[in-house]
Amino acid sequence: MTSIGTGYDLSASTYSPDGRIFQVEYAAKAVENSGTAIGLRVKGGVVLAVEKLVHSKLLVPGANRRIQTIDKHIGMATSGLLADGRHMANRGRDEAASYREVYNSPSPLKIIVDRLGLYAQAYTVYSSVRPFGLSTILGAVDKDGPQLYVIEPSGVFFGYRGAAVGKGRQLAKTELEKLQIGELTMRQAVKEAARIIYLVHEDAKEKEFELEMSWIGDETGGVHLPIPKELQQEAEAAAKASIEVFE
Amino acid sequence: MFDVQSVAHQGPQSRQFNPYTENGGTILAIAGADFSVIAGDTRQSEGYSIQTRYAPKVFQLTDKAVLAVNGFSADGKMFVKKVKQRLEWYRHAHAKDMPIRSIARLIQTMLYSRRFFPYYVYNILGGIEDDGTGSVYSFDPVGSYEREACRAAGAAQSLVQPFLDNQVYYKNQTAGQDESFPTHLPLPSVLKLVVDAFTSATERHIEVGDGLEIYVVLKRDSTAIQSMEGVQEVTTSEEGQRVFYIRRELKKD
Amino acid sequence: MDHFPTNWGRPRNDLHDAYGTYPIHQHPQHAPKDAFADGVKRTQQPIVTGTSVLGVVYKDGVMLAADNLASYGSLARFKDVQRLHPVGNHTVLGVSGDMSDYQYIQKLLEELVIEEFTEQDGSILGPAELHEYLSQVMYARRSKINPLWNSLIVGGVKDGQRFLAYVDLLGTTYKAPTIATGYGAYIAQPLLRKAVEPYTDVLTEEQAQSILEECMRVLYYRDARSLDKFQIATITEEGIRISETRHLASSWSFAEGIRGYGAQTQ
Numbered sequence: 001m002t003s004i005g006t007g008y009d010l011s012a013s014t015y016s017p018d019g020r021i022f023q024v025e026y027a028a029k030a031v032e033n034s035g036t037a038i039g040l041r042v043k044g045g046v047v048l049a050v051e052k053l054v055h056s057k058l059l060v061p062g063a064n065r066r067i068q069t070i071d072k073h074i075g076m077a078t079s080g081l082l083a084d085g086r087h088m089a090n091r092g093r094d095e096a097a098s099y100r101e102v103y104n105s106p107s108p109l110k111i112i113v114d115r116l117g118l119y120a121q122a123y124t125v126y127s128s129v130r131p132f133g134l135s136t137i138l139g140a141v142d143k144d145g146p147q148l149y150v151i152e153p154s155g156v157f158f159g160y161r162g163a164a165v166g167k168g169r170q171l172a173k174t175e176l177e178k179l180q181i182g183e184l185t186m187r188q189a190v191k192e193a194a195r196i197i198y199l200v201h202e203d204a205k206e207k208e209f210e211l212e213m214s215w216i217g218d219e220t221g222g223v224h225l226p227i228p229k230e231l232q233q234e235a236e237a238a239a240k241a242s243i244e245v246f247e
Numbered sequence: 248m249f250d251v252q253s254v255a256h257q258g259p260q261s262r263q264f265n266p267y268t269e270n271g272g273t274i275l276a277i278a279g280a281d282f283s284v285i286a287g288d289t290r291q292s293e294g295y296s297i298q299t300r301y302a303p304k305v306f307q308l309t310d311k312a313v314l315a316v317n318g319f320s321a322d323g324k325m326f327v328k329k330v331k332q333r334l335e336w337y338r339h340a341h342a343k344d345m346p347i348r349s350i351a352r353l354i355q356t357m358l359y360s361r362r363f364f365p366y367y368v369y370n371i372l373g374g375i376e377d378d379g380t381g382s383v384y385s386f387d388p389v390g391s392y393e394r395e396a397c398r399a400a401g402a403a404q405s406l407v408q409p410f411l412d413n414q415v416y417y418k419n420q421t422a423g424q425d426e427s428f429p430t431h432l433p434l435p436s437v438l439k440l441v442v443d444a445f446t447s448a449t450e451r452h453i454e455v456g457d458g459l460e461i462y463v464v465l466k467r468d469s470t471a472i473q474s475m476e477g478v479q480e481v482t483t484s485e486e487g488q489r490v491f492y493i494r495r496e497l498k499k500d
Numbered sequence: 501m502d503h504f505p506t507n508w509g510r511p512r513n514d515l516h517d518a519y520g521t522y523p524i525h526q527h528p529q530h531a532p533k534d535a536f537a538d539g540v541k542r543t544q545q546p547i548v549t550g551t552s553v554l555g556v557v558y559k560d561g562v563m564l565a566a567d568n569l570a571s572y573g574s575l576a577r578f579k580d581v582q583r584l585h586p587v588g589n590h591t592v593l594g595v596s597g598d599m600s601d602y603q604y605i606q607k608l609l610e611e612l613v614i615e616e617f618t619e620q621d622g623s624i625l626g627p628a629e630l631h632e633y634l635s636q637v638m639y640a641r642r643s644k645i646n647p648l649w650n651s652l653i654v655g656g657v658k659d660g661q662r663f664l665a666y667v668d669l670l671g672t673t674y675k676a677p678t679i680a681t682g683y684g685a686y687i688a689q690p691l692l693r694k695a696v697e698p699y700t701d702v703l704t705e706e707q708a709q710s711i712l713e714e715c716m717r718v719l720y721y722r723d724a725r726s727l728d729k730f731q732i733a734t735i736t737e738e739g740i741r742i743s744e745t746r747h748l749a750s751s752w753s754f755a756e757g758i759r760g761y762g763a764q765t766q
Binding site: 300301364 | 676
Binding site: 065069071072093096100226 | 614615618
């Protein structure tokens, strides 16, 4: 990058002469180094999956979760800096609780995403802070049915039927595009999600990883929960088998 | 003559929320030469209603200290909780249990800090001092305290204390020729007194009854405890003090 | 007209309550009042209230009962109110006393449950934890001389343990095999003690239900702030069931023959 040494990349509150904010772009780089996270909006629900790279064999299985719960009906998967993800989740919880306090009903996901987007954006306009090194996938089932959104480090957000962030996002997106995503059942989506995560992990085969998955929808009564053990094992076994066939 | 109007115009009647109530029950403690006995009944009541037949009023604080709390039970629960918390902090800071005399002073400080919105509770603390003697400390709700050999408190204090004065301090008794009263009673006699005190209080006071819980704290190597029915050892400390728990039924009417 | 609902339906000029027939907070007050003078001083009094709640421990769990009435003084104001509130899958809260404070408590619990759920740490609040939480809230509020004007019964089953406990506006707490609030403490509690306490490990669900129904009937006959519509909550290892509203059969024909009291016959 030509930005190095110019001084325009030292602060989020300074544009470069060609109109870029390098600190925000660097934040996006932080996400690219992180394990892939995907989300599928399917018939009757949303499925989230994360390729959690395990940097040490000494870690307890299940440690450092990257899928978190924002409200009963809202789940969140992050890619990027783990600690930033936790901070974002806490903010999400506060926003969801505040919506409930004011309106006495579970919040539509769009509201939460909107507020978190504004929150992320605020960290791109001050010299005293750094932007979130985070791409956030939010999934929910609200009054309008299943919802899926992604918030980028810049604060920009879009709704998706299938979303992928992190290192393997390109391949994951290609795979997601092949699916008839609106036709999948939640159970099928769990299998596909597991397969995609295992597939994109092929590029970083030497690294250990844990597949972390959760869902919200008809299968869970509209509540965000981890995938049941048996289904998770079944999906992982199928995913492994599909990789071997692929090879 | 009773004039309704004049009474009615005496200004606004105060109808303030009363943050206190009394939950009945009685506690007592007796110190021996090398032991201490702390006891309380387990009935909790409000007015003429029995709320429950089992609500403990006697709590083991450390391996050598037991606290009995009587009065307004919500205050009592909170107070015991806070004392235990302070004792835990003390352990973390000093790697040992707080001595009895210090617990007593701590309780005074905690009670007096609420001088103008008191914990409505009467406390009796029993245990073994550092010098190995059995001790009893009694407190009023705002922290006034003293070390004694025996004390009763609560609903039936006025029934039990005179009995104890007579049987422990030998008040109003005269020793026979060439006889003298012992300064300390042996444990079996004390336990008999405790059980008798509570069965009698149960007979004569409606707020006392249901169950009796007795804690005995023994000095190291003390042989005071005899084989007694239903005695259960609770803890033994590194320093050798032992705590025993005895439960007896009381009448439930 | 006296616009003070807690005075409605009470004898006039009853300044001296020699027999302690009024709950302390409802002592009649008929003196002319300055609308503002004591407005600041007066801490609170319950406005819309629910009457007794009953709770029993039986063989397979815990059962609570409460009628569906919320009274405005002596006025039967709301006749379809549920006073049994499920919290999670192991606990039911039965509430008597002020209904707006009850709704506030519901809000607190909803917040608490979501906070705990989002932790996703595998631990779930059971009846014991919720009772402790409510005790702390109630005691803290009484200590600010700003109580939540309720008597609460917390019932539940978790990890094979049956749990039944009480907490009120003073922060007073206790556990017992049978509990009743309000007038239930005087009228139903003795009946429950006799019918339930020796048999908590053998009473079937059907037996517990019929005992509670009978107590609710007695309360309906004697408690003027009660209703003949009630619900029963059953908490077992399997989860929570809160019944549909049930109707209490009662017969008032005996009243036809009553002409005054004592020697008065006409």
